[in-house]
Amino acid sequence: MTNHSKKYVIGIDLGGTKISTAIADSTGHIIEKTTLATGAKDGEFHVMNRMISSVEQVLEASGLPLQEVAAIGVGAPGPLDADRGAIITTPNLPFRNYSITEPLVQRFGVPAFLDNDGNVAAIGEWLFGQGKGCQNLIYLTVSTGVGGGAVLSGRPFHGSTSNALEVGHMTLDPSSPHRCNCGNYGDVEALCSGTALSKRAMEAIAQGRETSLSKHRQVTTYEIYEAYKEGDPLAREILTTSWRYLGIAVANLILTFDPDVIAIGGGVSRIGDAMFEAVRASARAHAFEFMVDRVRIVPTGLAQDTGVLGAIALALVRSQEGALRESAPKE
């Protein structure tokens, strides 16, 4: 019996605060979904058990038999070892060099695959979002941090240690005074992330700069964008500077990958048109226009459930690869 006859997959989005798990059919249609608190402080054994429980829950709620499940896909923050299905270490989860996939395989007797959340989101975008049918897609998430993933030549790309597309830490401006948590100065995350936008605003307020933003206790991307729309000069300066840099990052990715699509998701990207226009203009100014103009630089097509749809996509792609290998002619 091959995987061809199995019609469903399960996707698990393992985050620092919650575990989202869903069972879906081969078109990515979600049949049942559940969300549990990760409870990271309880340690690896308990978090692993919650992942297992979440799978049991969606199976039971869907009424589908385990025999119909082709694979389980897990998306998690890296760095990780995708070949071994293991998380090496990550700030917000208790796992230390711990195989996530082994306990899943043991409990459910179904192939399980792990990949980092950026790669998984790229696979989801490619199967179900803006990248349907394209050969080369780059996915960027611009949120608290900045991450990414890629599908290249029609296949998910991981690099040699599953750490490809660490876009957030690419240096954009080595003479910038802005330092990233990673220690680097002037990288994409230090210049374009939600964290960077807040910092820029708080620093300017602390320096006594006049701005409508000073009325807020906490300034996030939301307040900055609201102030920008009302014409606040500081908000405008902060956003246009960060968009210009994001456009340089996009230009560098276009020159590097020559892709069909660059899809951008994450909280900061919800600003929408104003941001996308500025990013496109900056990309055109920093790469060959003929290369930029043919790339679709677009918001993610997966507004909700990005993480879990990505994990579902991972399960679908990897189980199909497995099925193809099984049916391939033997040498």
Next chain:
Amino acid sequence: MTNHSKKYVIGIDLGGTKISTAIADSTGHIIEKTTLATGAKDGEFHVMNRMISSVEQVLEASGLPLQEVAAIGVGAPGPLDADRGAIITTPNLPFRNYSITEPLVQRFGVPAFLDNDGNVAAIGEWLFGQGKGCQNLIYLTVSTGVGGGAVLSGRPFHGSTSNALEVGHMTLDPSSPHRCNCGNYGDVEALCSGTALSKRAMEAIAQGRETSLSKHRQVTTYEIYEAYKEGDPLAREILTTSWRYLGIAVANLILTFDPDVIAIGGGVSRIGDAMFEAVRASARAHAFEFMVDRVRIVPTGLAQDTGVLGAIALALVRSQEGALRESAPKE
């Protein structure tokens, strides 16, 4: 009859000044080689005829029958359309949207493949040089200009329009005063190429800076490196600045591709150890050390014949793909 039974391939390295053509066996061993002047000013028809003549010459000199040739590979400067085997336009060659491969197929009745010189060099490095057996390799050439190519997940990577790895035009420092021929400021070519090194030296001499370099009429990378070894402060400043930037480019490529190998060729790279040490140190300062430390950042393994070996590698890889497709089970 499949390509499996054909044991030889022909590679053509089409450059602005010369055409180098060789016939080789499947291990890349060159049996006969010839070099002709391109004569670009004579127009596309004559250059095309010289390419055809060069193939006839190596065939005749080798005494091998055309029936034993599996494919012809051509490496040429881009931008080009690899699917159509056409050069779109390029500064030093007369071709304008002209298929290079069609006349070769017509004349010799053998499959012919075109790819840009950066991609072709990467394939050569992967088959015959520093990348043997690895999954992910980036090739950089640092010469008059800066270019590159990649083999990803064990397959040559082209991007969607054969223009991937335009590494020379990636922005490294948007506030730099140094402008590239492409119009961009602070890109890799404007900061790290041989052209950039000469410019920096000539500018400093024109500004009256004291240096042993002022005795030369023309200052190339060679003179700068000689002066550097003798302790000239200007030469030291020029080289260390450019190596630091090249290290940032390498760091960004490691964060993007998570490769096994970054091989660097081209005239400027012949400086050797001093350059590679500086580049490695800068890369470690600008990317996660655990990612940099596992990448082999090394001089090209193809000291001579890079271009023609790349074209040979292209012919081998593409004809094997063709043979695999022919022998694949039909749906």
